[in-house]
Amino acid sequence: xxxxxxxxxxxxxxxxxxxxxxxxxxxxxxxxxxxxxxxxxxxxxxxxxxxxxxxxxxxxxxxxxxxxxxxxxxxxxxxxxxxxxxxxxxxxxxxxxxxxxxxxxxxxxxxxxxxxxxxxxxxxxxxxxxxxxxxxxxxxxxxxxxxxxxxxxxxxxxxxxxxxxxxxxxxxxxxxxxxxxxxxxxxxxxxxxxxxxxxxxxxxxxxxxxxxxxxxxxxxxxxxxxxxxxxxxxxxxxxxxxxxxxxxxxxxxxxxxxxxxxxxxxxxxxxxxxxxxxxxxxxxxxxxxxxxxxxxxxxxxxxxxxxxxxxxxxxxxxxxxx
Amino acid sequence: xxxxxxxxxxxxxxxxxxxxxxxxxxxxxxxxxxxxxxxxxxxxxxxxxxxxxxxxxxxxxxxxxxxxxxxxxxxxxxxxxxxxxxxxxxxxxxxxxxxxxxxxxxxxxxxxxxxxxxxxxxxxxxxxxxxxxxxxxxxxxxxxxxxxxxxxxxxxxxxxxxxxxxxxxxxxxxxxxxxxxxxxxxxxxxxxxxxxxxxxxxxxxxxxxxxxxxxxxxxxxxxxxxxxxxxxxxxxxxxxxxxxxxxxxxxxxxxxxxxxxxxxxxxxxxxxxxxxxxxxxxxxxxxxxxxxxxxxxxxxxxxxxxxxxxxxxxxxxxxxxxxxxxxxxxxxxxxxxxxxxxxx
Numbered sequence: 001x002x003x004x005x006x007x008x009x010x011x012x013x014x015x016x017x018x019x020x021x022x023x024x025x026x027x028x029x030x031x032x033x034x035x036x037x038x039x040x041x042x043x044x045x046x047x048x049x050x051x052x053x054x055x056x057x058x059x060x061x062x063x064x065x066x067x068x069x070x071x072x073x074x075x076x077x078x079x080x081x082x083x084x085x086x087x088x089x090x091x092x093x094x095x096x097x098x099x100x101x102x103x104x105x106x107x108x109x110x111x112x113x114x115x116x117x118x119x120x121x122x123x124x125x126x127x128x129x130x131x132x133x134x135x136x137x138x139x140x141x142x143x144x145x146x147x148x149x150x151x152x153x154x155x156x157x158x159x160x161x162x163x164x165x166x167x168x169x170x171x172x173x174x175x176x177x178x179x180x181x182x183x184x185x186x187x188x189x190x191x192x193x194x195x196x197x198x199x200x201x202x203x204x205x206x207x208x209x210x211x212x213x214x215x216x217x218x219x220x221x222x223x224x225x226x227x228x229x230x231x232x233x234x235x236x237x238x239x240x241x242x243x244x245x246x247x248x249x250x251x252x253x254x255x256x257x258x259x260x261x262x263x264x265x266x267x268x269x270x271x272x273x274x275x276x277x278x279x280x281x282x283x284x285x286x287x288x289x290x291x292x293x294x295x296x297x298x299x300x301x302x303x304x305x306x307x308x309x310x311x312x313x314x315x316x317x318x319x320x321x322x
Numbered sequence: 323x324x325x326x327x328x329x330x331x332x333x334x335x336x337x338x339x340x341x342x343x344x345x346x347x348x349x350x351x352x353x354x355x356x357x358x359x360x361x362x363x364x365x366x367x368x369x370x371x372x373x374x375x376x377x378x379x380x381x382x383x384x385x386x387x388x389x390x391x392x393x394x395x396x397x398x399x400x401x402x403x404x405x406x407x408x409x410x411x412x413x414x415x416x417x418x419x420x421x422x423x424x425x426x427x428x429x430x431x432x433x434x435x436x437x438x439x440x441x442x443x444x445x446x447x448x449x450x451x452x453x454x455x456x457x458x459x460x461x462x463x464x465x466x467x468x469x470x471x472x473x474x475x476x477x478x479x480x481x482x483x484x485x486x487x488x489x490x491x492x493x494x495x496x497x498x499x500x501x502x503x504x505x506x507x508x509x510x511x512x513x514x515x516x517x518x519x520x521x522x523x524x525x526x527x528x529x530x531x532x533x534x535x536x537x538x539x540x541x542x543x544x545x546x547x548x549x550x551x552x553x554x555x556x557x558x559x560x561x562x563x564x565x566x567x568x569x570x571x572x573x574x575x576x577x578x579x580x581x582x583x584x585x586x587x588x589x590x591x592x593x594x595x596x597x598x599x600x601x602x603x604x605x606x607x608x609x610x611x612x613x614x615x616x617x618x619x620x621x622x623x624x625x626x627x628x629x630x631x632x633x634x635x636x637x638x639x640x641x642x643x644x645x646x647x648x649x650x651x652x653x654x655x656x657x658x659x660x661x662x663x664x665x666x
Binding site: 043044186187188189190191194195213214215216217218219220239240243253254255257258259260261264268269270271273274 | 370371479480481482509510511512513514515516517518536537538539540542543566567576577579580581582583584585586587589590
C-alpha cells in the first residue's frame with residue numbers, strides 16, 4: 001500500500017557478549033501507515049526499547065542489527081551510511097527518548113537547541129524567522145514563547161517533555177518514535193503531555209510508535225498494539241480488539257493483571273520470571289510461565305500467524321478462524 | 323481502642339534559598355491520622371510530586387522532626403522515648419521504598435539484607451534459627467527460598483527484589499509498614515504480585531499499611547481509606563470507595579479523570595486540562611492552594627484557605643464548595659470506626 005510509512009521485516013538485534021549473543025530482538029516484522037499510532041508493549045527485557053533504538057540506528061555497542069530490513073518509504077535504514085542516517089534523523093524519523101527531559105543540553109537556551117537542530121539539517125533561517133518558527137513550535141505544544149529564552153533547569157519535567165516533543169516535530173518527520181515518554185511524570189502531567197503529543201502528531205499526520213509497559217497509556221493512545229515477549233512479537237492487532245479478546249496467553253495474563261476501578265478483586269500477577277535472552281527456553285519462550293502450555297510448546301516455536309484479518313498471534317493454541 | 327500510631331497536627335516547613343532570600347516552604351500542614359492497635363487497616367496517601375507524601379513518610383518514620391505537632395507511638399511521643407522504646411518503634415514500624423535496585427549492595431548476596439536486621443535486633447540465637455526466620459518471611463511474600471536466597475541482586479527481577487524488601491520488613495515482625503511507591507518502578511506485569519503480598523500481610527498477620535502512591539488505581543484496589551494531598555494540604559480524605567468513585571474536591575476529580583484506564587473504549591475525554599502548578603510558578607500566599615488551577619474557582623478561594631468540610635459521613639473535602647457542611651479533621655475521616663462512635 002502506498003500510504004505505508006514504515007515496513008520492518010524480520011529485524012534482528014543482538015548484543016554480543018562474552019557468553020554469546022543476547023538475542024534482544026529476534027525476527028520482528030510490522031508495517032505502519034501514515035498518521036497511525038502503533039504501541040509496542042512488553043516487560044523489561046522484551047526488546048521493545050531495543051527495537052525503538054534500532055529503528056533510529058542509535059544502538060550502542062555491543063548492540064548490532066544482525067539482519068532484517070527497516071524500510072522507510074523505499075530506503076532501507078538498516079543499510080544506510082552514518083551520514084545518510086544523520087540526515088534522516090529528525091527530518092524523517094524523530095525519537096522522544098526515555099527520560100527525554102535529560103536529553104536537553106543543560107547549557108543551551110531552548111531557542112538555541114531548536115536552531116541547532118534546524119541548521120544541522122541545512123535549514124538556514126534569519127534571526128527573525130527562527131524566532132517565529134520556535135515560538136510557533138512551542139505554541140503547538142502549549143508552551144509560552146518566553147520558554148525559548150530559558151535554560152532546561154528552569155522548566156518542570158512536563159515542560160521539558162513538551163520541549164522534546166516540539167523538537168521532535170521541528171522538521172516535520174514522517175515517523176515519531178516515543179520511548180516511554182511519560183514514565184517519570186505524574187498522572188495529570190502525563191495526560192497533558194500525551195494529549196499535546198497527540199495533537200501535534202495529528203497536525204503533522206505523522207506515524208507514531210509508542211513504546212512502553214503501561215497498558216493503560218496504550219489503551220488511551222494507540223490504534224494498533226504489538227505485544228512483545230522475549231524479543232518477539234507475540235500478538236498484534238487493533239487495540240480495542242486486543243483488550244476485548246486477547247488471543248495470546250501472555251496478553252491475557254497481562255490484561256488480567258491490570259488494576260482497574262471497576263470493583264475490587266484479587267490481583268492476578270503473572271507468575272515466574274522473564275526468560276534469559278542468552279539461553280532462551282526451547283520452543284515458545286513463554287511456555288515455562290504459561291498455564292495452558294501443551295507438550296508441543298516446549299519443542300516447537302510458534303510462528304506469528306494471521307488468525308483473523310488484522311489479528312496476529314504466535315501461539316500453538318490459537319485456532320485460525322476465517 | 324488504643325492508638326498504635328498517631329499523628330497530631332503535623333506541620334513540616336523547609337527553608338529554601340540562601341541567606342537573604344531565605345524562604346519558608348510548607349511541605350506538610352496540619353496533618354492528623356490514627357492507626358488503631360486493634361484494627362489493622364490500609365490507608366493510601368495520594369498526590370503528585372511535591373504534594374508532601376514522602377515528607378509524611380519520613381516524619382512518621384522519625385527520620386525528620388516535625389516543625390509543629392507530634393507523633394505518638396503507643397501513646398508515647400517519639401521525641402520523649404527512652405532508648406528501649408525507640409528501638410521497639412524502629413522494629414515495629416518498617417518502611418519499603420520505591421527503588422528495588424538501589425537498596426542492594428551488588429557485592430552481597432540478597433541474604434545480606436535479611437540477616438542484617440536479624441543480627442541488629444538479636445532476633446535469633448543460632449544460625450538455624452536465622453535461616454528459619456528468613457525462609458519463613460521469604461515464603462510469606464510468595465517467593466521460594468531455594469530460588470531466592472544465596473543469589474546476587476542482579477540475578478533477581480525487579481519484582482522479586484521488591485518482594486525481598488517486603489520480606490526484610492517482615493523479618494522484624496512489624497505492626498505497621500510504610501510503603502513509599504513500592505510498585506512504581508516495577509514492571510506492570512509484576513505489580514499485581516507485589517500488591518498481593520502487601521494485602522496478605524494485613525489479612526494474615528494483621529499488619530497495618532500506609533500506602534504512599536500517585537497511582538489511584540492501585541490505591542483503590544489495595545486500601546480502605548485514602549488521603550489526597552495537594553501542596554502539603556489534605557484536600558480530600560475518607561473511604562476509598564467514595565473518594566475515588568465520586569470525588570468531591572476539584573483536584574481529586576482532576577486526578578481521577580487523568581488515570582489512563584486500561585480500556586480503549588473509555589479514553590480521556592472532555593476538555594484538555596488546565597496548567598500544572600509547576601508551570602504557574604509559586605504557591606498562593608493565602609487562600610486555597612489549588613485555586614490557580616481550579617475550574618470552579620470563586621472569589622472566596624483567594625481570600626482564605628478552606629478547612630476540611632465533612633461532605634458525607636465517611637469523607638471530607640477541603641473546598642469552599644461544601645461550606646454548608648460541618649468542618650472536621652482528617653483523623654476522624656481516617657478512623658475505621660463508624661462516624662457515630664467516634665468521640666470528639
